[in-house]
Amino acid sequence: MAKAVGLLVALFALWLGLSGYFKPFLLTLGVLSCLFTLYLARRMNLLDDEAVPLQLRPGLLLYWSWLGGEVVKSAWAVSRVILAREMPISQQLIAVPCTQKTEMGHVIFANSITLTPGTVTVETAPGKFLVHALTEEAANLEAFADMGRRVAEVEAR
Numbered sequence: 110m111a112k113a114v115g116l117l118v119a120l121f122a123l124w125l126g127l128s129g130y131f132k133p134f135l136l137t138l139g140v141l142s143c144l145f146t147l148y149l150a151r152r153m154n155l156l157d158d159e160a161v162p163l164q165l166r167p168g169l170l171l172y173w174s175w176l177g178g179e180v181v182k183s184a185w186a187v188s189r190v191i192l193a194r195e196m197p198i199s200q201q202l203i204a205v206p207c208t209q210k211t212e213m214g215h216v217i218f219a220n221s222i223t224l225t226p227g228t229v230t231v232e233t234a235p236g237k238f239l240v241h242a243l244t245e246e247a248a249n250l251e252a253f254a255d256m257g258r259r260v261a262e263v264e265a266r
Contacts, residue, residue, distance in 0.1 A: 112156045168263040187226040199245050205238045205253045214264035
């Protein structure tokens with residue numbers, strides 16, 4: 110029941126954030142659409158720990174704020190590369206160790222790497238990811254280790 114309520118609240122918050130309407134009729138339609146989506150998810154047996162990861166909630170908000178800062182810093186670095194007269198690109202593929210214990214942790218880590226401009230997770234294998242980096246600065250293994258440690262902290266909560 111907690112997962113259903115959590116999903117309903119998250120869906121309605123997303124709907125409200127994207128629509129921005131506060132008229133009673135439209136709010137009613139928003140609630141009804143969220144209830145219908147919850148009904149479909151329940152019929153499809155999708156209300157599990159992966160679909161509604163309530164256990165990640167507290168640490169995930171702190172992680173998202175940190176990740177947002179990293180995305181901004183990386184976007185600035187990639188913009189400097191693009192706008193440079195001679196693009197200092199040194200593309201490379203690197204193996205990044207992955208120490209997360211759950212599949213959810215692996216997904217969060219791989220997606221975080223891909224969200225950061227200048228890097229893309231190309232392939233996953235047990236215990237490591239193959240990452241394409243645009244520059245040597247983006248291929249910093251210490252930064253990936255820090256990101257992996259933060260994801261592991263979120264996963265442990």
